[in-house]
Amino acid sequence: MQKQHRLTGDARISEIHREGRSIANSLLVFRLSPNGLDHSRFCFIAGKRVGNAVVRNRVKRRLRETVRDSGFRPGWDTIIMARRGAGEANYDELRRAVSNLMRRTKLTASEPESTQ
RNA sequence: CGGGCUGGCCGGGUGGCCGCCGCGGUCCGCCUCUGGCGGAUCGGGGAGGAAAGUCCGGGCUCCACCGGACAGGGUGCUGGGUAACGCCCAGGCGUCGGCUCGUCUUUGGCGGGUCGGUGACGGAAAGUGGCACAGAAACAUACCGCCGCAGUUUGUUCAGACGGAGUUCGUUCAAACGGAUUCGCUUCGGCGGACGGCGGCAAGGGUGAAAUCGGGCGGUAAGAGCGUCCGGCCGAGUGCGGCGACGCACCGGCGGCCAAACCCCACCUGGAGCAAGGCCAAAUAGAGGGACUAUGGGUGUCCGGCCCGUCCCCGGGUUGGCCGCUUGACCCCAUCGGCAACGCUGGGGCUAGAUAGAUGGUCACCGUCCGGCCUCCGUCUCACGGCGGAGAACGGAUACAGAACCCGGCUUACAGGCCGCCCGGCUU
RNA sequence: CGGGGUGUGGCCUAGCGGCAAGGCGCCUGCUUUGGGAGCAGGAGAUCGGCAGUUCGAAUCUGCCCACCCCGA
Numbered sequence: 001m002q003k004q005h006r007l008t009g010d011a012r013i014s015e016i017h018r019e020g021r022s023i024a025n026s027l028l029v030f031r032l033s034p035n036g037l038d039h040s041r042f043c044f045i046a047g048k049r050v051g052n053a054v055v056r057n058r059v060k061r062r063l064r065e066t067v068r069d070s071g072f073r074p075g076w077d078t079i080i081m082a083r084r085g086a087g088e089a090n091y092d093e094l095r096r097a098v099s100n101l102m103r104r105t106k107l108t109a110s111e112p113e114s115t116q
Numbered sequence: 117c118g119g120g121c122u123g124g125c126c127g128g129g130u131g132g133c134c135g136c137c138g139c140g141g142u143c144c145g146c147c148u149c150u151g152g153c154g155g156a157u158c159g160g161g162g163a164g165g166a167a168a169g170u171c172c173g174g175g176c177u178c179c180a181c182c183g184g185a186c187a188g189g190g191u192g193c194u195g196g197g198u199a200a201c202g203c204c205c206a207g208g209c210g211u212c213g214g215c216u217c218g219u220c221u222u223u224g225g226c227g228g229g230u231c232g233g234u235g236a237c238g239g240a241a242a243g244u245g246g247c248a249c250a251g252a253a254a255c256a257u258a259c260c261g262c263c264g265c266a267g268u269u270u271g272u273u274c275a276g277a278c279g280g281a282g283u284u285c286g287u288u289c290a291a292a293c294g295g296a297u298u299c300g301c302u303u304c305g306g307c308g309g310a311c312g313g314c315g316g317c318a319a320g321g322g323u324g325a326a327a328u329c330g331g332g333c334g335g336u337a338a339g340a341g342c343g344u345c346c347g348g349c350c351g352a353g354u355g356c357g358g359c360g361a362c363g364c365a366c367c368g369g370c371g372g373c374c375a376a377a378c379c380c381c382a383c384c385u386g387g388a389g390c391a392a393g394g395c396c397a398a399a400u401a402g403a404g405g406g407a408c409u410a411u412g413g414g415u416g417u418c419c420g421g422c423c424c425g426u427c428c429c430c431g432g433g434u435u436g437g438c439c440g441c442u443u444g445a446c447c448c449c450a451u452c453g454g455c456a457a458c459g460c461u462g463g464g465g466c467u468a469g470a471u472a473g474a475u476g477g478u479c480a481c482c483g484u485c486c487g488g489c490c491u492c493c494g495u496c497u498c499a500c501g502g503c504g505g506a507g508a509a510c511g512g513a514u515a516c517a518g519a520a521c522c523c524g525g526c527u528u529a530c531a532g533g534c535c536g537c538c539c540g541g542c543u544u
Numbered sequence: 545c546g547g548g549g550u551g552u553g554g555c556c557u558a559g560c561g562g563c564a565a566g567g568c569g570c571c572u573g574c575u576u577u578g579g580g581a582g583c584a585g586g587a588g589a590u591c592g593g594c595a596g597u598u599c600g601a602a603u604c605u606g607c608c609c610a611c612c613c614c615g616a
Contacts, residue, residue, distance in 0.1 A: 054517055061476045068135065091477060248562045325599030376597050376605040391616040520545065527607070
C-alpha cells in the first residue's frame with residue numbers, strides 16, 4: 001500500500017473516532033469519515049486481544065491485501081479495527097468480512113449509485 | 117531395532133501471477149539546480165534460533181569533567197578466556213547415579229578406583245541474633261538415671277566379736293566360775309530398701325529437623341576420646357607436591373545448625389538511556405512565579421579542585437523531515453599456538469534497515485510426520501488369527517514465534533528431523 | 545521500544561520465617577406481623593505459578609505469568 005493511502009496521525013484518527021460513522025460485523029469494525037481529497041486513506045488497528053505480534057501483523061497484512069483488491073471509492077478516511085476472532089480467521093473469511101462492510105457503507109466503486 | 121540426553125546443527129523446498137520496503141543503474145518531470153523531491157523501468161537484496169523475557173555485561177550518546185572518603189548496589193572454590201560479565205573452558209572439593217575391586221556382622225554396610233551428571237561453592241575460631249511445638253536440656257545446662265561418701269530409718273542374713281537371756285553339763289550346799297548348746301533380744305559388722313544432703317558422671321531414657329564423633333576392646337566406684345584399633349571431622353601446626361583451590365604424611369584436637377538473618381573479608385561499581393543526543397522547517401505567549409552574584413546550580417552524601425552565568429516551577433506551541441542507522445569485539449575458510457574456552461597470522465565476503473512499522477495473498481508440484489479401507493512379503497499357528505516390514509487411494513498435522521541503536525551471554529517457548537554419545541536387545 | 549510497580553477468601557486491606565487476621569459481602573438461627581437494623585453461630589484461601597535455601601516459606605532468593613503506571 002502506497003504512502004498516499006496511509007492514514008496516520010493521532011489528531012485525525014481521534015477526530016474520526018469522535019465524528020465518523022461506525023459499522024461492524026463479527027470480525028471487524030469500520031469507522032469512516034469524508035476527507036475532501038481525491039484519494040482514500042486507511043488505518044489498520046489490531047489490539048492485544050487479537051493475538052501476539054505475529055498474529056497482529058498477519059491480520060493487518062491480510063486486511064491491506066483485501067482493501068487493495070476491493071476497488072474502493074476515493075474521498076474517504078477509514079479506520080479498520082480487528083476484533084477478537086480475527087486472528088483465527090483465514091484470508092477468505094477476512095475478505096468476505098471486508099467486502100460485506102464495504103458494500104454496507106457504499107465504499108465500493110463498483111456500485112454506481114452512491115450516497116451524497 | 118527400541119529407549120534416553122549430558123552435546124552440536126537444521127528448522128520447509130521449487131515455480132507462476134498480483135502486491136510492499138531499502139540499494140544500484142537508466143530515463144522522465146518539477147524545484148530554491150556540484151544538489152534535492154516525485155514517478156517509470158531494469159538488476160539485486162529483504163526477520164530469528166530464540167528476533168521473545170528484559171535477567172546480567174559492554175560499545176555508543178548526553179549529563180562540562182576529575183580525584184578522595186562514606187553510603188548504597190552487586191559478585192563470591194581456584195586458574196585461565198574475554199571489551200566485559202552473574203557468561204564460557206579446565207581443574208579442586210562436596211553430592212548423586214552406574215560399573216568395578218577390596219573388606220565385613222553379606223536382600224546390606226564401609227572404603228578405594230573409574231565414568232557421567234550436578235552444586236548461588238568465601239567466613240559460624242570477630243561480634244549480634246534466631247532455632248516455634250515437643251523435650252530434662254536447643255547452647256551451656258542436668259529431669260529421670262548411674263556411682264561414691266557420711267547420716268537417719270528399715271528389712272534380711274550370718275552366728276564372727278562384745279553384751280544379754282534360756283536349757284544343760286562339770287565343780288559346788290548354793291552362788292560364782294567354766295564348757296556345750298539354743299534364742300536372734302541389743303549393738304557392731306555383711307548384704308540390701310527408703311529418705312533427704314554433699315560430691316562425681318554424661319553411658320542409658322524419650323522428644324525433636326537437629327542431642328555434644330560412630331563401632332570394637334580396655335579402663336573405672338560409676339563413667340567419659342580417658343587410652344587404644346578401624347573410620348569420620350576440625351586445625352589461622354610442621355614437612356613435601358601443586359601457580360593455586362587443594363592433596364598426602366606426621367603432629368595436636370573432637371559442643372550443633374542458619375550468613376538466599378544482620379554482618380565480616382576480598383573484588384567490582386557515577387547516573388540515565390537512540391523516545392539517548394544533534395540539525396532543519398513550522399507554530400506559539402511569556403518583560404508569569406521563585407532562587408540567586410563571596411552565593412546559586414552542576415553527583416546519592418560530604419570534601420577538594422573545576423565549570424557556568426544562570427537554575428527550578430508554571431503556562432503556551434509542534435506531533436513534520438533529516439542525521440544517529442548499520443562495516444561490526446562482523447561472517448566464512450586455512451595455517452599455527454593451546455587439554456579447552458579462545459587467540460595470532462593470511463585470504464575471501466558485505467549479509468534487513470521499517471517508522472503504526474516492509475516477507476503477504478493465491479495456485480501448482482514436492483518434502484517431513486501421524487492415522488489409514490486395501491494389497492504384497494516374512495514369521496508363529498492345524499486353523500481362526502497374531503506380530504513385524506513395504507507400498508498406497510484418502511484424511512490430518514507442518515511448531516514457537518516478527519528486527520526497531522548494535523553486540524556478548526543467560527533464561528524461557530518450540531511440530532519435526534540429522535549427526536554425536538549413553539543404555540538394553542538381536543544378528544554378523 | 546525503553547523504564548518502573550503490584551499480585552493474600554467474592555471485594556478492600558493487614559501480616560513479612562513457625563497461628564493466615566480484620567471489615568464489607570454470603571449462609572443459618574434468634575428478634576419483628578414482615579423487611580431493615582441488631583445479636584449469635586458458620587462456611588469460604590493452591591497467599592499469581594514453578595523451582596531453590598531452611599527442620600520449617602505468604603514472608604528469603606531465582607525464573608516465569610498476569611495486570612497497572614510513566615517516558616520524544
